[in-house]
Amino acid sequence: MRTGYRCEVLAESRYGEWLKFVAASPEGSIYAAPQYLAALSRADGGRLVGRSPGSDHRFHLQAIDQQAVAVPLTKGTFRIDAPEDIERALEKAVCLAHEGEPGPVLVEWTRNALEGAAVPQAPGRAVAPSKVESPDVAEVAPALASAKYPIILVGQGAIDAAPLVRELAEMLGAPVFSTASGRGILPEDHALALCFDGERGNVDTINELLDLSDLVLVLGCKLGFSGTMGFQLKLPSERIVRVDASEDVLRVTCPARLGFVDSVEAFLERLVPEVAKLGKHCSCSWTKEEISTWTTRLRRPATDLPEPIVQGTEFGRVAHFFGALRRALPRDSIVCADSGLHQQLLRRYFDVLAPRGLLFPSEYQSMGYGVPAAIGAKLAAPERPVVAVVGDGAFALSGLELLTAMRENISLTVVVFNDGYLGRIRLEQLAAHGRTNSVRLQNPDFEAFALAVGAAYRLVEGNPESMLRECIERPGVTLVELRLGDSARTHAIRARGLGRNVARKVFGEEMVKKLMQILRRGGGVPPRAAV
DSSP states (O other): OOOOOOOOOOOGGGHHHHHHHHHTOOTTSGGGOHHHHHHHHHHTTTOOOOOOTTSOOTTSTTOOOHHHHHGGGSSOEEEEOSGGGHHHHHHHHHHHHHSSSOOOOEEEEOGGGGSSOOOOOOOOOOOOOOOOOOOOOTTHHHHHHHOSSEEEEEOGGGGGGHHHHHHHHHHHTOOEEEOGGGTTSSOTTSTTBOOOOGGGTOHHHHHHHHHHOSEEEEESOOOOTTTTTTTTOOOOGGGEEEEESOHHHHHHSSOOSEEEESOHHHHHHHHHHHHHHTGGGOOOOOOHHHHHHHHHHHHSOSSOOOOOEETTBSSOBHHHHHHHHHHHSOTTOEEEEOSSHHHHHHHHHOOOOSTTOEEOOGGGOSTTOHHHHHHHHHHHOTTSOEEEEEEHHHHHHHGGGHHHHHHTTOOEEEEEEEOSBOHHHHHHHHHHHSSOOSOBOOOOOHHHHHHHHTOEEEEOOBOOHHHHHHHHHSSSEEEEEEEEEOOHHHHHHHHHHHHHHHHHHHHOHHHHHHHHHHHHHTTOSOOGGGO
């Protein structure tokens, strides 16, 4: 933290200088807020000095080129300089946000644009996503009907087409798996749901299954780094049919035998009736037993993750806790995870039964995401129960947003995993070195915290299913604390890490690496993913 800031009382004779400084503040700063300027203007008799739009910004407080910062992060940026520009710029911005693959845009407002009322314009066209020419599905329907081992892969772009995805899968008898963001498009208790998630470490198993397929229909998947588990997913390009709203997505990632630029929903609305006409001629040879066997393999974690134990309960395993949470929640509930070990465990053991039923930051980014995301989810879908599952480190970043939930009268359950550490990072350190650094947390008394913000509090103990159901059904905000401890596997990881650390000191880093490679080839050491 920087120190040495100077504080001085502003002399009355210099108040005019301060007003001029505030008036010349750049757009986007707190001082440019209309209410702030109006209050100062009244205080100074209306003698505020404005800044021309073309004046030099380089040395002004908080002055940055916001549009330049946003260019690599958005689909486009817009600047509104005058009231008459408001309606036109907003219409363009909304159209761009919905055009092709949906995405964010930035609209920057200057002070001048807020000094008067927006100028009404003549009624224009309705704002709607841009249309693309309907692709011909004539080739796809016969190919699907004649495939003996078709597989459907769905991503976030297929969420609005969930009923059509289910109808097509059932019509063909084809198994379905998804990227992590597409989980729940087909409920994971459905007989055709393969229940794949890369956090179970079963990429080799899904690749084995893909190798058996003779056609893979990929719906609304970017197939980027996150969706392919670091490009480990091996999709046979000569047997792929892809549908995506973005032409760029189809061009850049994973070439396909056929590619269609369209929304998944619009595409399936044309495809499903065509496949239905060929229903008697469908050649799918998957049996229920085969799909069930693959699902069992994909559900079973392939790596021996050192999971914590749940304290004060009858079962002691996090898998049982997530089973209790699933049973306590209605099918259409939304669970929001944060970044950390809890997300990894949630994705291993929790079944998603509805579209948008699981929200989380990809690749463990954006720590602090969970509680704000849960608030947003509840506001967007007030009829659906929402639960946030967060780690204690993530809660330290955004836990005070419970005040927002209280203020907005939101019914929300927040489950905080309390192990006193940045758990995922700690396990990596223990595995590599047998010791940790800078991962211990100073947690609050969570019961006192809940009392302070006006929320209810419950501690997970005994059999938690009925308690979780009560929390989910009660109105208002409830903070649920899940206390965790180290398992025997965690202690074994620490001992192994200490051994590696000693070996590095004795034999050197390079020799240890070569030895580990030899042992892995012989099956003597688990892969790093097992840590």
